[in-house]
Amino acid sequence: DRIARNGLIWGPDHWHENYPMAKGDKQSPIEINSKDVQHDSSLGPWHASYDPGAAKTILNNGRTCRVVFDDTFDRSVLRGGPLTGAYRLRQLHLHWGSSDDHGSEHVIDGVKYAAELHMVHWNPKHGNFAGALKQPDGVAVVGIFLKVSGKYSRILQGIDNIKTKGKEAPFQHFDPSILFPKSRDYWTYHGSFTTPPCEECITWILLREPIEVSPDQMAKLRSLSKNGENEPVNPLVDNWRPLQPVKGRVVRSSFK
Ligand SMILES: COc1ccc(N2C[C@H](O)c3cc(S(N)(=O)=O)sc3S2(=O)=O)cc1
Ligand SMILES: [Zn+2]
Numbered sequence: 001d002r003i004a005r006n007g008l009i010w011g012p013d014h015w016h017e018n019y020p021m022a023k024g025d026k027q028s029p030i031e032i033n034s035k036d037v038q039h040d041s042s043l044g045p046w047h048a049s050y051d052p053g054a055a056k057t058i059l060n061n062g063r064t065c066r067v068v069f070d071d072t073f074d075r076s077v078l079r080g081g082p083l084t085g086a087y088r089l090r091q092l093h094l095h096w097g098s099s100d101d102h103g104s105e106h107v108i109d110g111v112k113y114a115a116e117l118h119m120v121h122w123n124p125k126h127g128n129f130a131g132a133l134k135q136p137d138g139v140a141v142v143g144i145f146l147k148v149s150g151k152y153s154r155i156l157q158g159i160d161n162i163k164t165k166g167k168e169a170p171f172q173h174f175d176p177s178i179l180f181p182k183s184r185d186y187w188t189y190h191g192s193f194t195t196p197p198c199e200e201c202i203t204w205i206l207l208r209e210p211i212e213v214s215p216d217q218m219a220k221l222r223s224l225s226k227n228g229e230n231e232p233v234n235p236l237v238d239n240w241r242p243l244q245p246v247k248g249r250v251v252r253s254s255f256k
Contacts, residue, residue, distance in 0.1 A: 012241050012242055015196050015198060018196065019196040019197045019198050021192065021197060021198040021199055021200060022196065022198040024192065024198065024200050025245070025247040025248075026190055026191055026192055026200040026247070026249065027191065027192045027198060027200070027244035027245070028105070028106075028191030028192045028193070028194050028202065028204060028241075028244060029104075029105035029106040029107070029191070029194055029240075029241060029243060029244060030106065030189070030191065030243060030244055030245075030246050030249070030251075031106070031107040031108075031110075031243050031246075032106060032107070032108050032109070032187055032206070032251050033109060034108075034109050036250075036251065037187060037251050037252065037253045038250055038251070038252050038253070039252070039253050039254075039255065039256050040252040040253070040254070043081060043082060043186075043188065043252060043253075043254040044080055044081065044254075045080055045081065045184050045254070046078060046079070046080040046081030046082075046083070046142075046184065046186065046205060047078070047079050047080045048076075048077070048078050048089075048119075048142075048176075048177055048180070049076070049077055049079075050076040050077075050089060050175050050176055050177050051075045051076050051175075052172075052173050052174055052175040053075075053172070053173065054069040054070045054071075054075045054076045054089065055067060055069055055171050055172050055173065055174035055175075055176075056068050056069060056070060056170075056171065056172070057168050057169060057170055057171050058156065058158040058159070058162055058168070058169055058170075058171035059162055059166075059167065059168035059169070060162040060163070060164060060165055060166070060167050060168075060224055060225075060236070061165065061166075062165030062166070062226050062227075062228075062236070063195070063226070063236070063239055064093040064094060064095065064236075064239055065093060065094055065156065065159060065162065065221065065224055065236075066091050066092070066093040067091060067092050067093070067156065067171050067174065067176070068090070068091045069089050069090060069091060069092075071088040071089065071090045071122070071129070073088075074086055074088060074124065075088070076088065076089035076176075077089065077121070078119075078121045078140060078142065081186065081188065081205055081254065082188045082203055082205065082252075083140055083203060083205075084137070085123060085124075085125060086124070087121035087122060087123050087124075087139075087140045088121055088122055088123075088124055089119060089120070089121050089176070090120050090121065090122055090129060091120050092117060092118060092119045092120065092176055092179075093117075093118055093120075094115050094116065094117050094118070094146075094156075094221065095115060095116045095118070095194070095239050095240040095241075096114060096115035096116075096146075096218070096221050096222065096237065096238075096239065096240070097112075097114060097115070097237060097238055097240065098222065098235075098237040098238050100114045100148045100215075100218065101114075102114075102238075102240075103115045103116070103146075103237075103238070103240060104116035104145055104146075104240065105143075105194050105240045105241055106143060106145075106204075106206055107243060108145070113145040113146055113147050113210055114146055114147055114148045114213075114218055115145075115146035115213070115218070115221065116143055116144070116145055116146065116240070117143070117144040117145075117146060117179060117211075118141050118142070118143055119141065119142040119144070119176060119179075120139065120141050121139065121140045121141070121142070122138060122139050122140075123135065123137055123138050123139070123140070126138050132201065133197075133199045133201050134199070134201065135201055136190065136200070136201060137201075137203065138199075138201040138202075139193075139199075139201045139202045139203070140202065140203045140204075140205060141202050141203075141204055141205070142205045142206075142207065143204060143205070143206040143207065144179060144180070144181065144207050144210070144211055145206075145207070145210035145211070146210060146211055146212075146213050146218075147210045147211075147212055147213070148212070148213060148214070148215055148218050149212040149213075149214070150214065150215075158171045159220045159221065159223075159224065160220070162224070163223065163224060163225055164224075164225045164227060164228055164229045164231075165225065165226060165227055165228045166228055166229075167229070179211060180207070180211075181207055181209035181210065181211050182209060183207070183208060183209040184207075184254070185207070185208040185209065185253070185254055185255040186205050186206055186207050186208060186253070186254050186255075187204075187205075187206045187208065187251050187252070187253050187254075188203065188204060188205050188206070188251070188252050188253075188254070189204050189249055189250070189251040189252070190202070190203060190204070190249065191204050191244075191249075192244075194240070194241040195241065208253075208255065222235065222236075222237050223235075224236040
């Protein structure tokens with residue numbers, strides 16, 4: 001009952017009962033309408049310098065597929081763009097749908113992508129991750145849209161051995177930079193985690209150019225299960241939060 005009450009089972013409309021931030025005025029995801037976007041010429045390029053050796057494991061936590069990195073020092077960092085200072089890469093994960101026509105959290109001019117990959121970084125000036133959560137400049141998430149096409153790009157090869165909730169496997173010598181598209185163009189706005197506790201501590205950096213994944217890669221993502229190994233099969237799909245109100249926020253772009 002406690003689990004049901006914390007909204008993870010009842011879903012997004014109940015999260016605010018345990019996480020009041022879920023009804024804040026800087027929630028994510030949002031729809032980005034190009035007509036309302038403001039180009040900001042002061043927004044420079046962002047730079048990621050990731051150490052492939054920082055990658056540790058890939059796991060299925062029943063809600064997403066996550067790769068975790070060693071963030072005990074400035075080993076894999078993101079800087080530039082809208083950010084001040086170097087933010088440490090902590091983990092990456094994905095949100096996806098039950099079919100190719102939806103699955104992303106952010107929506108661009110009405111377009112929903114098949115999936116959205118999030119690279120989560122935190123600002124070490126706040127001491128640790130828990131401290132960073134409480135700061136408006138505490139966390140930076142790079143969002144990359146995935147679209148399905150015949151062209152083949154290997155994402156997260158290790159999905160095979162984390163089929164059920166709780167499964168974890170080594171995931172080493174992995175440089176997440178290979179996931180970046182050619183263009184560095186991005187939108188940026190201030191928002192929140194798209195899952196509880198929905199803290200409004202995130203500088204979102206959404207890449208304009210989607211990356212392409214093959215149908216079988218998407219099928220692999222959709223073959224993950226929410227359930228544990230010996231429980232009834234409950235496919236892990238549609239782990240995206242519905243759109244949240246923009247509430248007057250301005251989305252800026254690095255491009256015209
Ligand atoms: C105690 O507060 C916490 C806050 C956040 C987290 N994490 C797990 C969340 O699911 C979550 C969701 C993220 S998203 N979809 O990019 O907005 S990023 C992220 S997390 O890995 O930082 C853990 C504890
Ligand atoms: Zn996410």
